Amino acid sequence: MTSSAIRDLLKVISQLGVISLAGGLPAPEGFPIDALLAACERVLRSPDARTALQYSPSEGLPALRRWVAESLPWPVHEDQVLITTGSQQALDLVAKALIDKGSVVLVGSPSYLGAQQVFTTMQAKMVSVACDADGMLPEDLAAKAAGARFLYLQPNYENPTGTCMSAERREAIGQVAARLGLVILEDNPYGDLWYRQPPPAPLAAKLPENTIYTGSFSKILAPGMRLGYLVAPMKLYQTLVKFKQAADLHSASFNQHVVLEVLRDGFLDRHLPAIRELYQRKRNAMLAALDRHMRGLGASWNRPSGGMFIWLRLPEGLSATALLPRAVEKGVAYVPGTPFFAGDADERALRLSYVTATEAQIDAGIALLAKVVQEALEALPTEAR
């Protein structure tokens, strides 16, 4: 199942009235409509309205780059910040700048599919590094890193597993990278979505000269604005700007002005706690539903401390891909884990998103999924049970 097969599936699902625990869409009730509307009005009524509608620098608006630099938890100069059309574009620019045909890129097993897809379009060879519940395994990284162009990581509440890499693991991964001179692409779209405590410091804070860091406004404001950013060491920055200019000249000036206007008065200090609370409540709803309906069937799942996803392993003998059509037929959808693995896949794994559906839908969806699992178990040949 490729990324486009998943897209096709999601399209079908959206037309069927199925409860979708599949898509990675932020909770729409968290979008700050009033703040965005007020910002649009301020921008378009200001004497600078025509500037907001004109071409603008490829690097992004200076004031927004400054805001990003100042918001990060390590010393970043605004000249290192490049505003991108969503953080997906940051991945694309890095791929263009660093990948030649056949270049090795290291990814976690599993790892974000949208990133792997970008690396594949540039004809990279993906090498997958083993991970556990604390994140990537430093020994396996050390064994596979020789000659790689870069290591791709989502240390915070990664898509698809929801894993937050522990501080110790970050330290150890950082040491391997430093020793081998390995470039890290640290992708952080979910880092602000922590529940009880912020994630450990980014790898970029320890290894600013080795790390390209990306962030996004999609999860903290709204994905429909398509704004993200990257932070690069100065030695790579100009190359990335060159590719940015070729890609789309610059990200929408209007959206940059509007988002800056929203951010300016400390809006996130009020908004983010509400989003965190909302997402935590939804995670709790899904964990409660899993406890209620799935317990005793032999499935296992994790308990993410932030982000949007739970990673579930079906009971032995079941395949998440094979089960999906039956689940959709019953009225619930998820994303099978297989496509997220560059190497050997865990056929039993699947991704559940808890942020788009309502709490009632989450409970109903998990109940349906448990029923499908139950029936699939009963249909297994006796010796496989």
Next chain:
Amino acid sequence: MTSSAIRDLLKVISQLGVISLAGGLPAPEGFPIDALLAACERVLRSPDARTALQYSPSEGLPALRRWVAESLPWPVHEDQVLITTGSQQALDLVAKALIDKGSVVLVGSPSYLGAQQVFTTMQAKMVSVACDADGMLPEDLAAKAAGARFLYLQPNYENPTGTCMSAERREAIGQVAARLGLVILEDNPYGDLWYRQPPPAPLAAKLPENTIYTGSFSKILAPGMRLGYLVAPMKLYQTLVKFKQAADLHSASFNQHVVLEVLRDGFLDRHLPAIRELYQRKRNAMLAALDRHMRGLGASWNRPSGGMFIWLRLPEGLSATALLPRAVEKGVAYVPGTPFFAGDADERALRLSYVTATEAQIDAGIALLAKVVQEALEALPTEAR
């Protein structure tokens, strides 16, 4: 002088208070601020506001794709339309889909620099085809087309020369392409900016199966919204969507909703005549200023029938690149023609933009430029005059 050297130059110019006839920025007084503000308000106050802020299909909003298909002067199905982040992105997607390292891409001599820059980032080999005041020469194209991946063209008021390719030339170029099975990338950011009569039909209308066509909302609404589109034959469409998804998932949903809202009630029927009138007035102002100040110095220039640019040749013995620092010192800037040529450059050529400056600035700028030319001529050794 590379594209980034030009950008650096433009940056310096904007800080110096120099009259810029250099940048290719649409006239800011033509931006429809009121219509955009009203559209933002309608979108964000509608029950669908959250949809406008959410992730959306990589292909673009169905209703906007339909609008584009219906607006084009040949039968296009909305399933062939892909909404892009400015038409620059359309060039980037085509480059990724069709260019391998060393692939030959045919471009006019001269041709749009931003396109050549994209093709270069994908390591294409540019081969330049001779052009005259009616556009590309079919015989030269036929002589050079063997084995080329595609032919890049801006038939309408092209950047940098302002040339509109004649109907006969389109016919002849189309015949060469059809005979050789050559793919055409027909880039049309300026086509709506005609003055007295619309340009001849696009090549895509004759050769829909051979042509990828691009258009833009940057010149008819505002570049800061970063919206454009491409129309592709179905056999290429899915590949382009795959690269679009990798590039930035989709173009900003919010901007697509807002632009659709602006377009919906026939806004362009009222707006475009005003833009055409404005641009024609500015072209007339520059032609008048050239007549007034530059006549008799041995320079020559064309008289574009649409778009944003005049192409000027300096008197014999002068180089546009060498003259630029003196011009900037005197207080006027232009873009030298050299970087637009993939092959042998015309050192005497330069591009003048008449749409960003006011009419008073245009007159003052051309007067300064004439003075610089005059002085440079006087400084030439006698035998070179």
